[in-house]
Amino acid sequence: MSFERDLVSADADAEGDERLVEAALRPKRLEEFIGQARVREQLSLVLQSALRRNRPPDHVLMSGGPGLGKTTLALIIATELSAPIRITSGPALERAGDLAAILSTLSEGEVLFIDEIHRMARPAEEMLYLAMEDFRVDIVVGKGPGATAIPLEVAPFTLVGATTRAGLLPAPLRDRFGFVAHMDFYDAGELERVLHRSAALLGLELPGDAAREIAGRSRGTPRIANRLLRRVRDFAEVRSDGVVTRDVAAAALNLYEVDAEGLDRLDRAVLSALLGKFGGGPVGLSTLAVAIGEEPETVEVVAEPFLVRQGLLARTPRGRVATAAAWVHLGLTPPPDAFGAQAPVDLGDDSGPA
Ligand SMILES: Nc1ncnc2c1ncn2[C@@H]1O[C@H](COP(=O)(O)OP(=O)(O)OP(=O)(O)O)[C@@H](O)[C@H]1O
Numbered sequence: 001m002s003f004e005r006d007l008v009s010a011d012a013d014a015e016g017d018e019r020l021v022e023a024a025l026r027p028k029r030l031e032e033f034i035g036q037a038r039v040r041e042q043l044s045l046v047l048q049s050a051l052r053r054n055r056p057p058d059h060v061l062m063s064g065g066p067g068l069g070k071t072t073l074a075l076i077i078a079t080e081l082s083a084p085i086r087i088t089s090g091p092a093l094e095r096a097g098d099l100a101a102i103l104s105t106l107s108e109g110e111v112l113f114i115d116e117i118h119r120m121a122r123p124a125e126e127m128l129y130l131a132m133e134d135f136r137v138d139i140v141v142g143k144g145p146g147a148t149a150i151p152l153e154v155a156p157f158t159l160v161g162a163t164t165r166a167g168l169l170p171a172p173l174r175d176r177f178g179f180v181a182h183m184d185f186y187d188a189g190e191l192e193r194v195l196h197r198s199a200a201l202l203g204l205e206l207p208g209d210a211a212r213e214i215a216g217r218s219r220g221t222p223r224i225a226n227r228l229l230r231r232v233r234d235f236a237e238v239r240s241d242g243v244v245t246r247d248v249a250a251a252a253l254n255l256y257e258v259d260a261e262g263l264d265r266l267d268r269a270v271l272s273a274l275l276g277k278f279g280g281g282p283v284g285l286s287t288l289a290v291a292i293g294e295e296p297e298t299v300e301v302v303a304e305p306f307l308v309r310q311g312l313l314a315r316t317p318r319g320r321v322a323t324a325a326a327w328v329h330l331g332l333t334p335p336p337d338a339f340g341a342q343a344p345v346d347l348g349d350d351s352g353p354a
């Protein structure tokens, strides 16, 4: 019995450690935030003009996949404004009262960060509309015909919402944000800069070609880049006296089953099921998820955006479809009617103008 508990707590410790390291690696100022040039410039304008007017800035919504820097940016917003920040999340706001308790105790100019804002319960959401627009909430007292609404003032605050699924936000909520930041995947050069910055903070020497190797397998995501860097560091400590080279990085990541294109176990499970069990598709998301024992949400939010971006999977009205490239990636021959197989190919020297 205690063995299992030990395992569980060891796991929790490891996760706690990872979270501590993650917090330590977070950029603290907008200036240190790497990549997302457009978002950074837009946000910087919003913040500067608010500071100049000495008013809280418009509400900010950040949308983008996991690990792209939404929480980091929310914390940066508060730091740049020298404002306190209150942190909560959509699932924690089950009843309107949960939100009212927070809103009624905000101080002027405070930043309220609601993570996973698309998962808020309906009544809390409706209360939030009013608070965002008029800095006021109606507290309903009593039940039935005798119920009365008591208006309550809320100090002017800035809401920062984060979501991995902007499409699930009701339009009235989305429309009340003055600024929407779309966080995109990072390119290889940006990820290399993230890696060099993190390596310096970890006191680790990281040659350029090793950084490139890790960046190429990081799925366009800083959190993954940092995580892979730590795995490479562990591997180097045990197998090569702590010295990181490109070969050491590649060997470490192969050991952790992160392939050269950055696909991990989950990605390969999705593709293998799609090819092996459903002949390449089309197949519905939930069927695909059940086939690999995952939640549809995990497949849709964690694996698919990257697979789609790599041109390995397509979302069609009839379901998920593997592209010809997916067959090739798994070392198989694509069937002649594979999705994307008829796409125009570069014919080489003699096809273009001289
Ligand atoms: N632009 C960046 N520059 C440097 N490091 C970054 C950047 N963006 C993210 N990171 C690093 O990646 C890690 C994950 O970022 P963060 O927690 O902000 O992602 P998130 O978008 O909130 O993810 P989730 O959707 O899972 O909450 C952070 O620890 C941070 O160190």
Ligand SMILES: [Mg+2]
Pocket: 070, 071, 072, 115, 162
């Ligand atoms: Mg986050």
